[in-house]
Amino acid sequence: MRLRGAGLRFGPRRLWEGLDLDVAPGEFLAVLGPNGSGKTTLLRVLLGLQGLSEGTVEVAGRPATRGSRLIGTIPQQTSFPADTPLRGRDLVALGIDGHRWGPRIFGRKAVDARVDQLLDKVGASDYADRPVGTLSGGEQQRLRAAQALADDPRLLLCDEPLLSLDMHHQQGVSALIHRQTEERDAAVVFVTHEINPILQYVDRVLYLAGGRFHIGTPREVMTGEVLSELYGSPIEVFNSNGRIVVVGIPDAVAHHHGEDKG
């Protein structure tokens, strides 16, 4: 996917501007930033659900459009109502494009086999036949991950997919998403508040804060100097046992620098 001179504002508030970004096949991009900095909105732009205020956005060489079959998404977590009339395996099957995997070409058995394979990958086989509304947040989230991968997307958009997963399943789902980059050459855009669980997989970071951004490798972006500049106040970054510890992020800064002054 490719953004050129991309800018987005809502009324007087600027989320970001002048954003040039290419995410190549096989690349894993982490998007970080405080609440309200525009991370989810960026995913909506790539999905063709939100227009840019300026600049251009392309996915696989074409302007972003709704309903692209090239894109898989793991949306920000919401819970299914308890009476949702779907089992876990039905949810995963919904991610399978009938034209590619459906009965006419591969037969029902092939679809079922594909669903079983995906359920197994996210460790959801044991609860696949229970109604989704009765599952825990983390169990539901693993099903969403399986659904997003069902159609072998070229671009995988993940909005805090590890939220409410325990450590074991955080590792499992992160590894699964990363495997799409290695084995399927998919590009991944991964919105997260916490880089450590995916640090080993991240090629580059897009850090959004206060109407500004910085793009680079984790080593380049996750530094006291860069974050202090983005947030406009002193921040320290420590590396400890392969983890990044950020100290001093101020509360409620997201829009401070984003306000236009006139």
Ligand SMILES: Nc1ncnc2c1ncn2[C@@H]1O[C@H](COP(=O)(O)OP(=O)(O)OP(=O)(O)O)[C@@H](O)[C@H]1O
């Ligand atoms: N259609 C819209 N009209 C007006 N404001 C909007 C619209 N969509 C998003 N916003 C605002 O843009 C800002 C960025 O929202 P977004 O959801 O992208 O933030 P985020 O970085 O994903 O935050 P969080 O970490 O809390 O999920 C928010 O303040 C939101 O209210």
